[in-house]
Amino acid sequence: MDATLKKKLDIGFNPRNIVVVGDKGPNYNWLKSSAEYPGGPTYSVQLDENEIPGIEELGIKNFKSLHDIPEDEIDYVIIAVPRRIVPFILKDCIEKKVTLVACYTAGFAETHEEEGIQLSETIINMCKEADLAMVGPNCLCISNPKVGLLSNTSQRTGPGGFVGVLSMSGTHTGTMISALTAHGMPISKSVSMGNSLSIEQSDWLEYLGEDEETKIICMYLEGVRNGRQFYDSLKKVAAKKPVVILKGGQTADGARAATSHTASLASPFAIWSGMFQQTGAIGVNSTDEIIDVAKVLTMAKPVSGNRLGVIASTGGQSVLVSDASAKHDLTVPALEESSYEKLRELFTLTGNSYRNPLDVTGVLNTAEEGDMMLNVLADDPNIDIIAMEVGDFTQRRNDPDFYDNMIKNFQSIKENSDKPFIVVQTGMEDVVLKTRETLKEKGIPSIYSFLRGTQALGRAKDYYTAQAEINS
Incomplete structure (x- = not known):
């Protein structure tokens, strides 16, 4: 720049x-x-x-x-x-x-x-x-929490973060800062760009692209003043670090609202989708998805394949995760026969399915059993990604140390396996929040629901695939 x-x-x-x-x-x-x-x-x-x-x-x-x-x-x-x-x-x-x-x-x-x-x-x-x-x-100006430069009274100073936030909406700026921080991804720098009459969106993008503290950039855009310049900047920056973009104004009604919000000129969303694909940027459809995708990209190992191994709490969840996976170009394949041999004795006692997804209703009673299941998926050559559901069932074991030991299992699989691993949270909100805080402290990516989890994994897979093609 x-x-x-x-x-x-x-x-x-x-x-x-x-x-x-x-x-x-x-x-x-x-x-x-x-x-x-x-x-x-x-x-x-x-x-x-x-x-x-x-x-x-x-x-x-x-x-x-x-x-x-x-x-x-x-x-x-x-x-x-x-x-x-x-x-x-x-x-x-x-x-x-x-x-x-x-x-x-x-x-x-x-x-x-x-x-x-x-x-x-x-x-x-x-x-x-x-x-x-x-x-x-x-606009709502800029922030650099590490040095105490804040953009509103609710923001807090803190140690240096690694997520850069660029947004044409002050509300979305604040939402992303709060949510990313709450999910264990503190902010490096943020910019509420507003109408961008002087410094353009491409300038900010290149600045955070060169910022060594910023490892990933999350953006909310309604339009750009110089499309060619933004395309070139996006391609250059996305080759160095992930750029996750929520494009507002994807529909006719949304485009009219964007014009009234930041005077952004409407352009067909198909153009934006094509630009994301050509530059290797990651397009998303909500602020929730920004959080989920950022979490997979920064907390999990790179997603290099699309074959998902799942440990689910019930048979019904197994069906839903299989459907959700297919919608995001992920598969839930059969395991190797050697994996079934390891699982058979445990699962045949209850008659649960262990064909992938593993239905652990009444089966997962000890942390040792959970560790065994995780390691079976980690060792299976048919599996590229591992996801395990954590809901209320983890709170209802006779073993008071079950939950803490399962967290240790999650840490072990994350650190020792080359495969990306996420926890999918379901159940009552108070349990989800408690579990999320624990997982956040351990650096373990957790996402609420299999639908959101598979969506984030699919976006991450597409990102790594696109980067490999661009760099080849």
Whole structure:
């Protein structure tokens, strides 16, 4: 990417100072999220005398103008003023040679109003003529939790993560940050891109593509301003690390909503699907699927085949997982005869099926039996992927150590087998949440339901297959 822009973004993600222009109470979202930034001082610019006491109560010094701030260089400015005022603040930023600006303000071309459209053109021209780097407008800015740079008051600082988030929606930005973190995949950096009038989506993509802390990129897109440039950037970045994209506006109604949200121009979804296939990016259809796919890609071994070995809690689940697998180009094949010989004695006592999927109703009574089943699938040459259902049944064993020992079995199979392994969670929500937390702590990928699990495995398989073809 452009070296000058990269340097500006490096500074913006690690600013020596922050200025918030126009934030108001009672929430003071931007000031509160920046008040304890450890990398340098936070200042406020506010003319409304009624707001100044509340700002000062936060321990933040207020000024009437950006020019009054006692800093020779201002690294990062957040703008939260009415849309008509934005050009005046940008003029001050240009004069002060601000490194990076983020404009929270909305109400531009996405309104389809003449004034909003004209203001958009004014902003584009100002940024271009002055070479001003601006996030947005209509965005929730940027975050770098590792250094304490946050985008809202609910976000928390923490050790460096490995997932980069890029989103044209502030809501989806927050949702992905919260969900990914809750599932054991902390954030490296995030960008709420908004309308992308200055820094384009391809710029952000290339920046995170070069970011060593970011191992996978998760995106929500409604459209792009420069399709060819984005295609080239996506192809380049996807060759280095996974890029998971949720494309909003896949239908006619969705496209109209996207135009009103971020002024994104509609384009047939078939074009996007073709681009994902050609570049090796991973297209998904929900934020839940982003989480599931990211979990398989970052916590499981690479998916190099499509033959799934399943340990299911009931015969009914065995049927459903077989159907779900077929929908995502996975198969549930017969095992080798040597595997059946190992399983036969255990399963013939109850008459359960052990043809794959293994129906463990009334069979799985000890952790040793569970370990044996997992290792049979790990050793079977007909199996490429292993999935085991964990539901309420794991809580109802006479052995109080059963659950903990099964977790150890999961760790062992993940570490010692070359085959990707996931846990599929089913059952009551409280049990699922408890189990998920335990599995997260151990680095074991868990996905709710076989439908979502097979979908994520299918996406991962397609990704690794596409990368192998692209690199061949």
